[in-house]
Amino acid sequence: xxxRKQQIAFYTALLFGALAAMGWGLKTAxxxxxxxxxxxxxxxxxxxxxxxxxSVVRSAFSLMATFCGxxxxxxxxxxxFLAMAQILxxxxxxxxxxxxxxxxxxxxxxxxxxxxxxxxVVAVVxxxxxxxxxxxxxxxxxxxxxxxxxxxxxxxxxxxxxxADGYVIAFELAAxxxxxxxxxxxxxxxxxxxxxxxxxxxxxx
Amino acid sequence: MEYWDGMKAIAPELxxxxxxxxxxxVDLLTKGRNSRTVGYVTLAGLGVTALAxxxxxxxxxxxxxxxxxxxxxxxxxxxxxxxxxxxxxxxSDRRERQHGIGxxxxxxxxxxxxxxxxxxxxxxxxxVLGLELLSLASYSxxxxxxxxxxxxxxxxxxxxxxxxxxxxxxxxISLLYGLTGTIDLAEMATLGGEGLxxxxxxxxxxxxxxxxxxxxxxxxxxxxxxxAVPFHFWTPDVYQGAxxxxxxxxxxxxxxxxFGALLxxxxxxxxxGDVQGLVADYGGQVxxxxxxxxxxxxxxxxxxALGQSSLKRLLAFSSVxxxxxxxxxxATMNNEGFSAALYYMAAYYFMNLGAFGVxxxxxxxxxxxxxxxxxxxxxxxxxxxxxxxxxxxxxTGLPPTMGYYGKFLLFTAAIDNGMTWLAVIAGLNSxxxxxxxxxxxxxxxxxxxxxxxxxxTQPIFTGMLTAFGVCTVxxxxxxSPIMQWVVSSMDLLG
Numbered sequence: 001x002x003x004r005k006q007q008i009a010f011y012t013a014l015l016f017g018a019l020a021a022m023g024w025g026l027k028t029a030x031x032x033x034x035x036x037x038x039x040x041x042x043x044x045x046x047x048x049x050x051x052x053x054x055s056v057v058r059s060a061f062s063l064m065a066t067f068c069g070x071x072x073x074x075x076x077x078x079x080x081f082l083a084m085a086q087i088l089x090x091x092x093x094x095x096x097x098x099x100x101x102x103x104x105x106x107x108x109x110x111x112x113x114x115x116x117x118x119x120x121v122v123a124v125v126x127x128x129x130x131x132x133x134x135x136x137x138x139x140x141x142x143x144x145x146x147x148x149x150x151x152x153x154x155x156x157x158x159x160x161x162x163x164a165d166g167y168v169i170a171f172e173l174a175a176x177x178x179x180x181x182x183x184x185x186x187x188x189x190x191x192x193x194x195x196x197x198x199x200x201x202x203x204x205x
Numbered sequence: 206m207e208y209w210d211g212m213k214a215i216a217p218e219l220x221x222x223x224x225x226x227x228x229x230x231v232d233l234l235t236k237g238r239n240s241r242t243v244g245y246v247t248l249a250g251l252g253v254t255a256l257a258x259x260x261x262x263x264x265x266x267x268x269x270x271x272x273x274x275x276x277x278x279x280x281x282x283x284x285x286x287x288x289x290x291x292x293x294x295x296x297s298d299r300r301e302r303q304h305g306i307g308x309x310x311x312x313x314x315x316x317x318x319x320x321x322x323x324x325x326x327x328x329x330x331x332x333v334l335g336l337e338l339l340s341l342a343s344y345s346x347x348x349x350x351x352x353x354x355x356x357x358x359x360x361x362x363x364x365x366x367x368x369x370x371x372x373x374x375x376x377x378i379s380l381l382y383g384l385t386g387t388i389d390l391a392e393m394a395t396l397g398g399e400g401l402x403x404x405x406x407x408x409x410x411x412x413x414x415x416x417x418x419x420x421x422x423x424x425x426x427x428x429x430x431x432x433a434v435p436f437h438f439w440t441p442d443v444y445q446g447a448x449x450x451x452x453x454x455x456x457x458x459x460x461x462x463x464f465g466a467l468l469x470x471x472x473x474x475x476x477x478g479d480v481q482g483l484v485a486d487y488g489g490q491v492x493x494x495x496x497x498x499x500x501x502x503x504x505x506x507x508x509x510a511l512g513q514s515s516l517k518r519l520l521a522f523s524s525v526x527x528x529x530x531x532x533x534x535x536a537t538m539n540n541e542g543f544s545a546a547l548y549y550m551a552a553y554y555f556m557n558l559g560a561f562g563v564x565x566x567x568x569x570x571x572x573x574x575x576x577x578x579x580x581x582x583x584x585x586x587x588x589x590x591x592x593x594x595x596x597x598x599x600x601t602g603l604p605p606t607m608g609y610y611g612k613f614l615l616f617t618a619a620i621d622n623g624m625t626w627l628a629v630i631a632g633l634n635s636x637x638x639x640x641x642x643x644x645x646x647x648x649x650x651x652x653x654x655x656x657x658x659x660x661x662t663q664p665i666f667t668g669m670l671t672a673f674g675v676c677t678v679x680x681x682x683x684x685s686p687i688m689q690w691v692v693s694s695m696d697l698l699g
Contacts, residue, residue: 135414135415139384140407140408140415142401142402144386164208164269165268166269169211169270169322170330177337177341179226180311180315181341183312184312187308188360
């Protein structure tokens with residue numbers, strides 16, 4: 001099979017998979033189920049595309065589908081703030097960073113052609129999925145009887161961050177972590193001549 | 206007033222954070238021209254924090270997340286001591302610039318803040334934050350010599366391995382959260398199987414496999430921090446490539462922090478008296494897994510160390526092996542084994558700080574860390590060489606040193622808990638380690654020097670190393686002070 005036919009077969013399979021998921025969702029849980037099927041196939045389909053496509057740029061863009069799908073799942077769970085944060089951080093931040101990284105690396109056409117995943121990988125993933133399904137059958141998730149009230153507003157999250165019996169310590173520690181990360185990143189990225197002297201080769205001064 | 210009470214309870218952490226920022230500010234004001242001042246600020250901060258720590262005596266939970274207890278204090282005080290030593294190493298490292306390295310101290314203090322929180326929390330969120338803070342600071346410290354290829358390579362390897370294992374660990378934690386609906390270890394262990402949040406019992410009653418997967422994944426994160434096999438691949442390269450003071454920090458403070466957090470994780474989740482029966486039973490199986498891990502870790506570490514020609518690389522593999530010995534105490538999953546591990550940790554602090562200090566000294570003399578270049582230094586620098594032999598004896602675990610008594614405690618703990626096979630493996634390993642440790646001693650004393658140059662004396666540095674050597678031997682003969690401290694620090698399980 002030549003490359004083009006492979007490509008067509010892959011995307012057709014993806015499309016039918018998504019349609020099947022939506023149809024199954026519609027049958028079992030109505031319109032909400034269909035929406036779940038839609039977002040879930042976005043999430044998984046984006047992941048599959050990411051490892052299928054051979055160009056780094058295409059892989060990076062297919063991640064966008066994954067991130068948006070996850071955001072959609074959050075909205076279905078009634079957590080609109082989390083969904084916004086997901087889009088803001090992953091699509092707006094991390095994805096752009098990846099694309100910048102791709103753009104800043106010198107274009108080497110031979111190197112950009114990532115090798116296609118082999119049959120061995122598929123076999124391993126299949127085996128893992130089988131074991132995973134077996135394990136998933138015995139997992140006893142801690143589920144609430146009813147969905148929590150769908151009104152987790154930013155205000156409540158903010159209050160939980162600052163309450164003494166909430167997450168104030170974790171919140172402040174995250175601030176320390178960011179400061180340290182910032183200083184570390186600036187140190188690594190800085191290019192002062194004195195930093196670049198190889199002390200070990202010279203044996204000191 | 207809740208905030209005020211909580212802040213009083215975590216005063217040492219606040220002091221440490223404050224002094225970290227002060228160090229950064231001083232560096233900014235002096236425009237990086239005088240990094241020694243920053244070093245003195247750091248030492249002062251460590252001293253103040255130690256005083257604040259020693260002023261604590263009651264056992265409280267601050268902000269619902271931070272456990273202030275003697276167990277955490279044990280690790281925190283040793284961390285401060287180790288950091289102070291690392292600071293002195295940086296200041297007296299003759300191959301390090303003395304200017305424009307203010308970030309060095311800031312990052313060390315930042316890492317210490319991470320350690321402080323990760324050894325004193327039952328909350329998995331705070332544990333991960335502390336661990337990541339320590340990791341982030343360590344990554345950049347490992348690559349501190351930007352002009353040096355080995356240092357950059359070390360940092361990159363460290364980042365990739367660290368990111369991977371942190372990801373695995375967080376995945377495991379999210380599984381635990383999904384099974385119980387809580388991120389508090391004590392709740393997971395003690396709650397019953399009904400309602401939300403609930404204990405691990407509910408899952409263990411149905412099938413232990415999901416819990417096994419989750420716990421194994423979390424253990425992978427710890428195994429990386431303490432460089433246990435099969436998560437030790439970064440250790441030799443990073444230890445060799447990083448600046449020697451940073452290597453000391455990674456080998457001593459970072460590894461001990463990993464053990465502190467691991468002991469608290471296992472102790473609170475599986476060993477405490479109020480843990481549900483099923484969970485405690487499952488803890489026995491986790492102990493068996495750790496015992497197997499311990500046996501593999503010490504064997505791989507010792508066998509790999511045999512052929513090394515670089516002193517730092519050799520000590521890196523030796524530290525992998527010591528992680529194995531320490532895991533032997535952890536694997537018993539009871540008070541006796543945990544106490545033995547704690548004592549050995551104290552011994553580990555003294556002998557490894559000392560050994561790396563001597564490596565730094567020899568690097569300053571020779572310009573490299575090859576064992577061959579140590580030839581005849583026993584005659585040129587007798588005091589440091591004799592002290593080094595004391596550390597080597599202690600690392601091997603021969604009397605009359607702290608290392609011997611620590612190993613004695615660990616072996617006894619293993620045998621008492623029906624793991625004689627593990628003690629036998631550890632004994633064989635100690636015999637193997639004798640070969641490579643004494644290769645260093647042989648190079649120092651039994652071989653002819655290649656030239657007649659006499660190294661410059663460094664009184665403060667030599668004095669400090671000698672003090673470590675004396676401590677290693679003295680506390681090996683007179684064990685009760687450290688032993689009493691260890692016993693009083695084991696309030697984790699009470």
